[in-house]
Amino acid sequence: MCKDCGCSITPTQWSAHAHEHTHDGHTHSHSHDHDDHTENDHPHAHDHDHHEHKHHDEIHANPQLNDKKTIAVITKILDANDKQAGHNRAHFEEHGVLAINLMSSPGSGKTTLLEATIDTKQIKLAVIEGDLETNQDADRIIAKGALAHQITTGQACHLDAFMVHEGLHHLPIEGLDVVFIENVGNLVCPASYDVGSHLNVVLLSVPEGDDKPAKYPVMFRSADLFLITKCDLLPHFDFSVEKAIREARKLNPKVDVIEIDSKSGKGIDQWINYLKMKKALR
Amino acid sequence: MHEFSIVTALLEMCEKNAQENNATKITKVEIKVGKLSGVEPYLLETAFDTFKEEGICAGCEFIIHLQEIVVHCESCHAEATLIHNEFICPTCKSTDLRVIDGEEMYLMRLEME
Numbered sequence: 137m138c139k140d141c142g143c144s145i146t147p148t149q150w151s152a153h154a155h156e157h158t159h160d161g162h163t164h165s166h167s168h169d170h171d172d173h174t175e176n177d178h179p180h181a182h183d184h185d186h187h188e189h190k191h192h193d194e195i196h197a198n199p200q201l202n203d204k205k206t207i208a209v210i211t212k213i214l215d216a217n218d219k220q221a222g223h224n225r226a227h228f229e230e231h232g233v234l235a236i237n238l239m240s241s242p243g244s245g246k247t248t249l250l251e252a253t254i255d256t257k258q259i260k261l262a263v264i265e266g267d268l269e270t271n272q273d274a275d276r277i278i279a280k281g282a283l284a285h286q287i288t289t290g291q292a293c294h295l296d297a298f299m300v301h302e303g304l305h306h307l308p309i310e311g312l313d314v315v316f317i318e319n320v321g322n323l324v325c326p327a328s329y330d331v332g333s334h335l336n337v338v339l340l341s342v343p344e345g346d347d348k349p350a351k352y353p354v355m356f357r358s359a360d361l362f363l364i365t366k367c368d369l370l371p372h373f374d375f376s377v378e379k380a381i382r383e384a385r386k387l388n389p390k391v392d393v394i395e396i397d398s399k400s401g402k403g404i405d406q407w408i409n410y411l412k413m414k415k416a417l418r
Numbered sequence: 419m420h421e422f423s424i425v426t427a428l429l430e431m432c433e434k435n436a437q438e439n440n441a442t443k444i445t446k447v448e449i450k451v452g453k454l455s456g457v458e459p460y461l462l463e464t465a466f467d468t469f470k471e472e473g474i475c476a477g478c479e480f481i482i483h484l485q486e487i488v489v490h491c492e493s494c495h496a497e498a499t500l501i502h503n504e505f506i507c508p509t510c511k512s513t514d515l516r517v518i519d520g521e522e523m524y525l526m527r528l529e530m531e
Contacts, residue, residue: 204445204531209435213428213449213523294420325420328456353503354456357521386504389513 217329220297224332227304234314234415237331239355240339241348242321245365245398247273249339249407250316252398254280258408259415260313264303266295266320273318283307294325297332313415323352335414341366342375349383356384361392361410368397421457424523425465429473431525436474441530446479448527452520453486454503479529487520 212218228235238246253259254277262283265273274286285306287299300317309315317333319326338359340348343366349356356362362384364377381393394410396403432444447466451459459482466480487500493512500520506513 204529205439205441206446206527206529207435207439208527209431209525210527211431211525213424213431213525215431216427292420292423294423296423324456328420328424350503354454357454357505385513386506389505389515 217297221330221332235333237317237333237336239319239326244339244341248398263316296329300331323355327355327358335360337361339363342369346375346380357387364395367395368400421461421465444475444530446529448481450483450524455523485520488518489515
């Protein structure tokens with residue numbers, strides 16, 4: 137039992153004692169290892185062997201001022217979120233459910249894609265909806281006959297793993313194929329947060345323009361699948377599918393791409409096949 | 419603008435470390451921000467300076483080290499820093515790269531008393 141909320145998943149190790157994580161950092165290059173000695177305002181610290189200090193994470197007591205010390209922490213700032221994300225993922229896995237984080241600008245067609253997905257009747261799905269205000273998206277999903285829980289974030293520009301965890305308490309996922317986490321419409325902030333999904337799917341609609349992958353690199357780097365949506369509008373816009381894909385793959389060479397139009401049904405078969413395959417591989 | 423929620427997480431981490439080390443005050447916080455971590459260092463600094471005043475970090479120095487993207491090429495095993503957002507090995511042109519650094523945010527070091 138998870139003691140925070142009473143859910144049935146065993147929490148991951150919550151202990152985040154700084155020293156446990158220190159070794160992660162050693163594979164990273166950083167240029168400031170000697171700063172803590174050079175910036176102290178006493179001369180004796182320079183006598184230390186810097187190389188020794190670079191690899192040690194014990195507390196360095198200042199020899200001049202016993203009450204001041206520097207500690208190496210080297211922990212991800214979003215460590216607590218990442219741990220919760222792992223906890224969410226474990227919950228999905230326990231139920232054999234594939235979890236997909238849908239991200240895009242507002243209006244790229246995330247909810248419309250989900251409606252089209254439900255209409256195929258080939259995937260048993262539920263949706264955790266993230267929006268600043270209103271239950272409109274959840275209502276649309278429910279009207280189509282699937283389960284949905286709406287999270288209203290207030291002014292928050294993204295969903296984090298804690299919000300999704302809270303959402304999961306309102307959503308029975310037993311027997312489902314896929315849980316979609318429809319993130320807040322935003323091409324910037326959601327990319328920094330692991331919400332506990334297995335896959336990130338990023339949508340870019342034709343009217344938004346083919347320059348968006350290069351302009352929002354963090355988002356397009358995070359994508360496992362890149363969906364170019366509203367493809368039936370291509371004749372009306374100067375949108376080069378080839379350029380959008382090229383730019384996305386500069387950032388993310390292995391990203392898969394589907395050209396799709398939820399209204400006409402173009403690409404929906406491919407999308408359903410993708411979901412079935414990914415579900416089968418879980 | 420998710421810098422506020424990142425600063426909240428950072429301040430909580432500082433408080434926890436201070437507690438574990440029986441410190442009453444944090445005088446310096448050093449973090450590393452990857453170029454592709456998705457946060458804007460300037461906004462992060464503004465948010466930190468605004469919110470630090472309420473806790474153990476009040477008045478502390480805040481240092482941000484900006485980290486370039488560093489990759490390891492799985493084909494030729496070269497290590498490289500990428501200047502442009504183009505994930506291709508500068509040595510052998512392979513796209514089979516593993517990112518070693520530059521995509522995350524780390525709390526690196528705390529000075530406390």
